[in-house]
Amino acid sequence: MKGLFPFIKCLFSPYPKVKSLDGLSGIEKADAQFHNLVAEKKAPGLGVTILDKGEIILQNGYGFAHLEDRSRIDPKHTIFRIASISKCITALALGKMMEEGLVDLDDSFYKYVPNYPKKEFDFTLRQLAGHTAGIRGYRGKEFALNQDFCIKDSIEVFQKDPLEFEPGKGYLYNSFDFVLLSLAMQEASGVPFSEYVKEKVLVPLELISTFSPNEIDVSSSAVENTASFYTKRSLCFTKAIEVNNAYKLAGGGFLSTSDDIAQLGQAILERKLLKKETYDQILTSQMINGKPTYYGLGFQVSRDAAGRDFVGHVGNSVGAYTNLFIYPKEEKVISILINCTDPKVQNELDQIFKIVL
Numbered sequence: 001m002k003g004l005f006p007f008i009k010c011l012f013s014p015y016p017k018v019k020s021l022d023g024l025s026g027i028e029k030a031d032a033q034f035h036n037l038v039a040e041k042k043a044p045g046l047g048v049t050i051l052d053k054g055e056i057i058l059q060n061g062y063g064f065a066h067l068e069d070r071s072r073i074d075p076k077h078t079i080f081r082i083a084s085i086s087k088c089i090t091a092l093a094l095g096k097m098m099e100e101g102l103v104d105l106d107d108s109f110y111k112y113v114p115n116y117p118k119k120e121f122d123f124t125l126r127q128l129a130g131h132t133a134g135i136r137g138y139r140g141k142e143f144a145l146n147q148d149f150c151i152k153d154s155i156e157v158f159q160k161d162p163l164e165f166e167p168g169k170g171y172l173y174n175s176f177d178f179v180l181l182s183l184a185m186q187e188a189s190g191v192p193f194s195e196y197v198k199e200k201v202l203v204p205l206e207l208i209s210t211f212s213p214n215e216i217d218v219s220s221s222a223v224e225n226t227a228s229f230y231t232k233r234s235l236c237f238t239k240a241i242e243v244n245n246a247y248k249l250a251g252g253g254f255l256s257t258s259d260d261i262a263q264l265g266q267a268i269l270e271r272k273l274l275k276k277e278t279y280d281q282i283l284t285s286q287m288i289n290g291k292p293t294y295y296g297l298g299f300q301v302s303r304d305a306a307g308r309d310f311v312g313h314v315g316n317s318v319g320a321y322t323n324l325f326i327y328p329k330e331e332k333v334i335s336i337l338i339n340c341t342d343p344k345v346q347n348e349l350d351q352i353f354k355i356v357l
Contacts (some may be wrong), residue, residue: 083315091298178251229319
């Protein structure tokens with residue numbers, strides 16, 4: 001009975017009313033459709049920020065940061081897990097390390113982490129960042145690990161497993177690639193990965209509401225502003241299981257606001273922080289057997305549902321589903337953070353993108 005009351009309360013608690021789309025177009029229609037994702041109980045809450053040439057054309061919170069008390073989402077202050085958008089942040093830090101001469105993308109991973117168990121084939125930092133190294137993906141419940149691992153200790157989860165394929169001969173998207181990448185970056189810089197990212201990326205770009213899980217734990221204001229995390233059930237949303245994402249900070253552990261993530265996207269659009277030639281490397285699709293993977297180094301380099309070129313990332317983790325779409329040609333940035341494990345609304349988001357663009 002302990003878990004039944006919150007379920008019943010959630011089921012019958014008031015939600016906003018569905019808005020009619022009649023006569024609406026452009027941003028007004030997009031705003032109504034975001035609202036309806038909550039009204040139709042497709043998502044508990046969303047933080048949304050959309051920029052056009054650096055100017056905000058839509059910024060709003062929809063739904064609830066906490067279903068239990070119906071507290072609202074503030075796109076400037078409500079903190080979400082950003083899932084794999086974390087890889088974009090890591091890519092900028094990797095680019096900075098390249099420019100500082102701390103790492104070479106085509107160096108062997110073993111140059112930086114010589115004690116990692118030897119595999120049949122060698123693999124490089126470039127292959128890790130582009131998911132062509134052959135490292136395996138999650139198995140079983142590894143997606144939702146709740147252990148207090150540091151980066152170095154966490155590799156025991158997968159370090160004994162063989163490669164899935166010869167590096168450079170295949171593509172397998174996974175977050176363990178970025179655990180290894182962050183370990184190599186940490187060893188190369190001589191400082192904790194999170195500290196390097198903060199000093200070289202977050203502070204220079206003034207991303208003041210972007211944190212590692214460990215920072216959230218010690219910051220009272222961050223704790224106060226962090227949304228609750230949910231899982232979608234057939235009739236309701238329930239609290240997501242507890243996880244500890246600190247070990248996979250590089251691939252899926254950062255937390256932030258939709259406003260900060262939009263500013264991150266704008267910085268990438270304007271090629272801030274890094275040199276042009278560095279951006280050219282991280283935002284160019286890797287090639288396997290002469291065919292593009294549609295993934296650069298930490299960035300999706302692809303086309304949206306309407307065929308428009310974008311860079312950025314879609315993310316999914318326990319209690320989070322996220323979109324960062326950066327459109328170089330249109331000079332627009334779309335940042336959407338949802339406090340729920342994949343609620344299956346990407347098709348609806350794609351339709352909204354068509355209206356906005």
